[in-house]
Amino acid sequence: MSHYKGFLYKWTNYLKGYQKRWFVLQNGLLSYYRNQAEMAHTCRGTINLANAVIHTEDSCTFVISNGGAQSFYLKAVSEVERQKWLTALELAKSEAIRIQEVESDEEEPQPDKNELQKSLRTLNSKLEDLNTCNDLIAKHGSALQKTLSELEQLESPTDAHNKVKAVNERATLFRITSNAMINACSEFYDLAQTNGRRWQRMLQHEHDQRLKLEEMVEQLAKDQVSLENKARKSLHGGNNNHNSGSNPSDDEDFFDALDHQVEDEFKVALPPKPEKLHRRTDSDFSMESFTNEVSSESESEIPISEACVFTAKTNSPKRNQDKLKVRQLTSESLNASGETSNKRVRRKKIPDRPNYSLNLWSIMKNCIGKELSKIPMPVNFSEPLSMLQRITEEFEYADCLHKAAKCDDSAEQLAWVAAFTISAFSTTLQRTGKPFNPLLGETYECDRTDDLGWRNIAEQVSHHPPALAMHTEGKGWTCWQEFTMTSKFRGKYLQIIPLGIAHLVFHKSGNHYTWRKVTTTVHNIIVGKLWVDNHGEMDITNHKNGDKCHLKYSAYSYFSRETPRKVTGVITDITNKPRWVLTGTWDNQMEGAQILHVEESNKGKPVFETGPHKVMWKCRPLPPGADKCYNFTQLAIELNEPEDGVAPTDSRLRPDQRLMEEGKWDESNNCKLLIEEKQRATRRKREQEAEKAANEGRDFPQYQATWFKKDKDPITGNLIHQFNGKYWDCKAKQNWSDCPHIFL
Template sequence: MEGLLCKWTNVMKGWQYRWFILDDNAGLLSYYTSKDKMKRGARRGCVRLRDAIIGIDDEDDSTFTITVDQKVFHFQAKDAEERKEWASALEDTILRHSQRQVEPCFTPSLEEFDHKLAEADAYLQLLIEHVRAIESKVGKLGSSSDKQNLEGILSSGQEMIEAVTKSIMLLQLAKTAVTSNSPQHNIHSHLVQQTPVAPVTAPHATTTEGGDNVGGVKSFVELEDVPPTSYSSSEDEGDEFYDADEDVRSQRSNRSKSSVENRSVEQKTATTPSVDQDPVDDLAEVKPEAQEINVAAPTHQHGGESVEEHKSVIMHLLSQVKLGMDLTKVVLPTFILERRSLLEMYADFFAHPDLFLEVADKETAEARMVACLRFYLSTFAAGRNSSVAKKPYNPILGESFQCIYDLSSQATDGENPTTVTDGPIPWAKSNQLSFFSEQVSHHPPVSAFYAEHKDKRMQFNGHIWTKSKFLGLSIGVHNIGQGCLRLLDREEEYIINFPNGYGRSILTIPWVELGGDCTITCEKTGYNSFIKFHTKPFYGGKPHRITAEIFAPNEKKAFCTIDGEWNDHMYIKYTSGRNESFIDTKRKKKTQKTVRKIELQDEMESRRLWEKVTINLKRNNIDEATDGKRFLEDRQRQEAKQRLESGTVYKPKLFQEDDCQNWIYNNPLTNRL
């Protein structure tokens, strides 16, 4: 258990915030002036809990004391509930370590075992970051003795990372075996049966420029024996504790906001029925004159899905890969797949077509950049069908996906729409947003996509090369490429790039987060936006946060900022002081896309191509789904082999690569008007 408490220091300073960590195994309550000091191992003091006594005052619902080693330590919680939590945890630890305890030894529970594994993984990620910092520094050095020394440290660090990763995997396997075979869940008895992994240590412990340890990783409680007596260092005058103070204010603010949101959600849940639809089911047909078309209902994958039942397969897979390894050519197990192709996921990015069209409707360059950013930030939540991280199908070379978004309710200038026979989708109307995507390359895997709305005279051309890497107990996907939104009447182009994606907690309930810096630039108007997708901090903090700024031409100070979560509510604040809601992606309803029936689709269209896999995944027939997936992949390899033997170069159907390695649609709207 860990968190913030106030500790009485002395008459001069009074109550001060401290960060406390209760180590149940060591029987020790350690505290630090801040979380940053905790990471550095700068312990401020500690309280031995063996034979300690907890005291509370009925007239005060937040303070309590610990009496031990002829000392009395005074603490203050936020409220009675928080004090009760700490007091209960402290009493359990005291009982376990006191002389009154009759058990000869302590066996940790599975929950505590999971906590320690999570702690080990967190420190593994820190170690990876430090090693990467050394790699970056080595790359900048010329041939010198410093470079040779750093290369030796780097080699040791990489070996340590690999050893720690495999150790964590073996511990996970031990836990899996215990939970499936032993009703008592005795961790110790099973761990001793595992093959030990020899620890790999660096010959010399070193530090980076920031003073962080690279040669080894410390535990939350410093790697030293439990002190013979409790102590406190509150007499020092130079310590800072602003970090802890800020944390408690943030926690109180978040708890207050969370309680309001929870009440709102509870009221909404009580009146809103639960709906679970899937595009594999029978779909509602559209107008009689378009009987060959189906409206694709939103795909709602079940949230909270766990990979526990398939953990042994994942553990075996992870044992075969190394940190930083490119996963492009790694065949992933079928059960982690989402029931749609990556090409269809890109189509779902346009599930708010009204925001896309709004960009062209704005009269000023400033308003158009704001509208473009709003559309951009709406796409990521629209493209995710579930909070659980599942991987879309890797598109087969030559595979395509096409759909339309019907916006007939937003008629343009009262004119009757015409059929755009020369567009990417010959059956689309001029007042509909048409979308077409194609897998144009297999190695590297590149997807190109194009969307247009003829009546609004606007188009979007983009391509993404997905590059996946193994990062220990998570997977990183770098989205390399860009998009170009063009407004034909104004001759404006908005160049956009994309954030990286991360699949976290791949051994429990995987979840997705985005990270990285992105930009939107318009060369003609001079306006530009800077967007930062924040990954969840190592300690505390919210996931899915974004911050953004919009700059006027030749200005160094943003005229507005955006803050919030990309999968929830975002707010905009202008320098004039005006604040307002920017977009609520959780509440904004998606527009259903319209797709042809599978029997009318071409052989290489996504839904027809992956039909067998999709149906069997829905029915949980994993073996049959795997067979269907393997058939497509083997056929693709055979076709690639035949092209290699004949010297044939694959040529995409509707896209071509330009001199800047951008994939451009062959017949865009700009060429047809």
């Protein structure tokens, strides 16, 4: 809107009155012409909006004045048209003022390093003066106080007269030292204020130079990819044309598409201070956040260069039933004493991640500005877990909920719940792969009642929009949620806003808690070290008694002195009285303390007097060799472990995911192509049946999840998928007749 053009009526004189003129608003300047043809040769007048004043007179007229030297009296054809012009003019004025300030700053020379060092030495000298004055004030103040105390204890008037003289002398010294302190503070303040703007400009200059370097490296990487492709085509173009009778894009169909469901826990740590920039390769690129499959053939796929194409075999990969329907590890094993135990022995490791190179630029160059559903990604950016398993991994620290279930104090219970919600982000620190995107109807069960005290069932209940439902039962508590999200990919960063509300109920107290996850941003998607930040505010509410925990995830800033990944929170009761305080980071640990007393500081902010702090949650270290195994935690290693008796739709039975875990990535890509094509065929068939039913005037039933049903959420009033309670009974009977056949 800062660039605008159109006809307005301009006041000329008392004889002609208002005359129709063509006005053009551009670059902070408002110019006018008699007509549009005059724009090529004659400008009748121009006014700079940076120093102009804009005010209105009635519903259609307004005046633009430039310090009295020049004024435009204008009239629009309607009030609506006048408002459009006023909006454009105000925006253009703000932009002109900003440009003027920037140009003014640029005219001033940048301070060199010698000048900066000199200023720092001067500041250091002033600081030493302040320290000296401080020491003198403390010394003279103590002496004055001592003399006054002695004066109070005297009884003889003669001695009192001598002491009063000593008091006057010490008071004079104290006043002189105080004045020196005030003068030193004033000099230090003036010097810091004088140089502060220049230092800030210098820092901003360095920051801008860094951004320019990033853009240069990005362009160099693009040019290199282009040259590689041209060289490859010139060397092998003839052979490819003779040997290939199909469209090259036929070999690219195995790619995933990314939909709106992008997990809010990304698997990369925040970076240290910027290091040497480098071109992105497969080994340092993380797309763990991208989580949804292509679901229809109508969705566009991004062409990729030959450098990153996997050959898609036309024949279906042979299915090894012994590997795909794997056996559960023996439930009876010898313990250290030689006796048998019913406790299952879990695996400690998975096969190392193979080193497959991939040209990232060939995939990313056409992704900028597109929805995630339009961005296809190969298996190389995945980890051998499904999104259903990844969301289950949030219960790694479910012991926080076990402790919360034993609390009689609702505020303390809420503190444990808050620690649990924060722990869900801890696994986002070092993971470098995205989960497999669940197929519609895919499920995952995790029964860890024997050792961890909880069991979980999750199902992909919708594909457009993508959503999964989850139900978890623990020792004295039940948790459920429907997880979906919205996201945008903007090239350099990806921002994810989770949707859906998580519910948690404790059986003993009846306390019902809800919360919504915070926003996640992935930075340096294309150039530089990839890093993730979880930021925003989260409210955890107890709907039984009104307790609330307000958590703040501080956004990372390059210029901030705040602790990276910092989280703070305060728990209040229904009367808004603070009860507990929480502090820590989402990647390491959280501490909590009960608030004993609240006072108000001079700045109007509350000051909490707390009891002893205690650790509410602490992140466990990764197992040995985790860097070679996708940086999985011990629980993540166990999630995809083969198990008998699960539903035929369970993620552990996905052949493409199992092949990837075994390091057979080419076979996994080919298998994924077949599974994906089967899913599309099923969807096309359903759409055709729905269209036929509509033409015949009859209703066609919507897709129904197997283990979840749509019901009204008592808290929000929205329809959500809630557990129907049938899964564990069907597992006990091994009755899987209601499960769809979604795998090969």
